[in-house]
Amino acid sequence: MRDFIYTANPARVIFGSGSLGRVHDEAKRLGMERVLVLSTPQQVRSAEHVSALLGPLCAGVFAGAVMHTPVGVTDQAMQVVAARNIDGIVAIGGGSTVGLGKAIALRTDLPQIVIPTTYAGSEVTPIIGETKDGLKTIQSASRVLPKVVIYDVDLTLSLPAGLSVTSGFNAVAHAVEALYARDGNPIIDMMAEEGVRAIVRSLPRIVADSSDVAARSDAQYGAWLCGTCLGSVGMSLHHKLCHTLAGTFDLPHAETHTIVLPHALRYNALAVPDAIRALSRVFGHTDPARALHDLAGALGAPRALKDLGMPEHGIDQAADLALSNPYWNPRPLERDALRTCIAGAWDGDLPPFY
Numbered sequence: 492m493r494d495f496i497y498t499a500n501p502a503r504v505i506f507g508s509g510s511l512g513r514v515h516d517e518a519k520r521l522g523m524e525r526v527l528v529l530s531t532p533q534q535v536r537s538a539e540h541v542s543a544l545l546g547p548l549c550a551g552v553f554a555g556a557v558m559h560t561p562v563g564v565t566d567q568a569m570q571v572v573a574a575r576n577i578d579g580i581v582a583i584g585g586g587s588t589v590g591l592g593k594a595i596a597l598r599t600d601l602p603q604i605v606i607p608t609t610y611a612g613s614e615v616t617p618i619i620g621e622t623k624d625g626l627k628t629i630q631s632a633s634r635v636l637p638k639v640v641i642y643d644v645d646l647t648l649s650l651p652a653g654l655s656v657t658s659g660f661n662a663v664a665h666a667v668e669a670l671y672a673r674d675g676n677p678i679i680d681m682m683a684e685e686g687v688r689a690i691v692r693s694l695p696r697i698v699a700d701s702s703d704v705a706a707r708s709d710a711q712y713g714a715w716l717c718g719t720c721l722g723s724v725g726m727s728l729h730h731k732l733c734h735t736l737a738g739t740f741d742l743p744h745a746e747t748h749t750i751v752l753p754h755a756l757r758y759n760a761l762a763v764p765d766a767i768r769a770l771s772r773v774f775g776h777t778d779p780a781r782a783l784h785d786l787a788g789a790l791g792a793p794r795a796l797k798d799l800g801m802p803e804h805g806i807d808q809a810a811d812l813a814l815s816n817p818y819w820n821p822r823p824l825e826r827d828a829l830r831t832c833i834a835g836a837w838d839g840d841l842p843p844f845y
């Protein structure tokens with residue numbers, strides 16, 4: 492057995508159909524008396540439902556969360572926190588809403604209950620990205636970790652099939668990079684392999700029938716495992732590249748992850764034989780990058796960054812940006828190979844090993 496360090500992030504996880512009904516008792520257990528419920532504008536009805544479940548414990552709803560946690564939106568929410576003497580946060584939604592809750596916790600140390608409705612996994616990570624003047628900065632702080640996560644499958648039934656697939660790929664990306672993380676360990680390896688397996692077997696069933704509760708439940712279980720991987724070990728080429736591409740060309744988060752993942756894995760494949768072995772077990776295929784690329788196609792997900800609006804001249808720009816801010820990756824960052832990787836993702840063609 493190799494030497495390792497494993498740090499578990501504390502969280503109470505409540506999993507199951509109907510578990511949203513426990514939100515009042517969980518808030519009470521944490522000593523919350525004046526809760527602010529967060530959501531996006533699109534999910535305000537879910538937030539109002541949570542508010543009704545909380546009853547007198549709820550002191551307000553803030554339905555202004557948007558993607559990439561702009562500081563201006565956090566400032567607005569902070570005014571509500573101060574004006575209503577808020578002592579706890581309940582966030583219901585995807586990574587955007589969870590991000591707002593974390594941004595408030597970063598500034599206040601308020602306890603959070605998170606009720607995830609996508610597969611992004613942010614609810615179990617200490618990572619918080621915030622955007623100011625178009626620039627996204629990312630930091631890790633244990634104070635932003637939610638105290639309680641309620642995974643209620645019923646809330647995911649309304650997630651459109653297309654978003655379910657790209658959000659599921661976003662989760663898989665966390666686990667894939669965890670399998671070759673420099674600070675990886677055998678516990679996270681187990682979670683990563685099981686997480687990918689759960690998502691990959693559930694997505695085709697969700698696309699066939701988006702109200703398949705068993706498949707949805709499996710996907711949510713996988714999302715928790717994959718998110719836990721993201722929260723525990725360091726990420727490399729895939730996550731850094733997605734961050735650069737999405738930020739520079741204003742590309743949507745989950746779609747960008749879905750497109751880039753097979754290409755980033757192809758780039759690293761020859762340097763990470765153990766990760767490839769684990770993923771080959773999941774896919775029943777000796778080339779998991781190819782299997783991921785094929786799966787995305789079969790499920791109708793986007794496979795080319797050009798289809799998201801990235802210009803062709805952006806390929807060289809992204810390669811230069813990746814090299815200007817170097818980071819650890821299992822295969823060193825090489826200009827020509829990086830360009831091949833990004834060009835493949837732009838075009839939608841997965842090249843042979845290079």
Ligand code: NAD
Pocket residue numbers: 531532533534557558559560584585586587588590608609610611612613614616617618619620646647648649650651654658661721744745
């Ligand atoms: P999202 O939260 O932006 O949600 C996308 C849209 O889907 C929103 O309009 C939302 O209201 C809607 N939606 C969510 N769940 C729904 C449901 N069940 N039914 C119907 N509509 C629903 O998307 P996301 O991909 O979950 O989150 C992306 C954001 O999360 C990005 O800003 C990304 O950087 C961040 N993120 C952070 C971490 C982290 O660890 N810090 C991890 C992953 C993602």
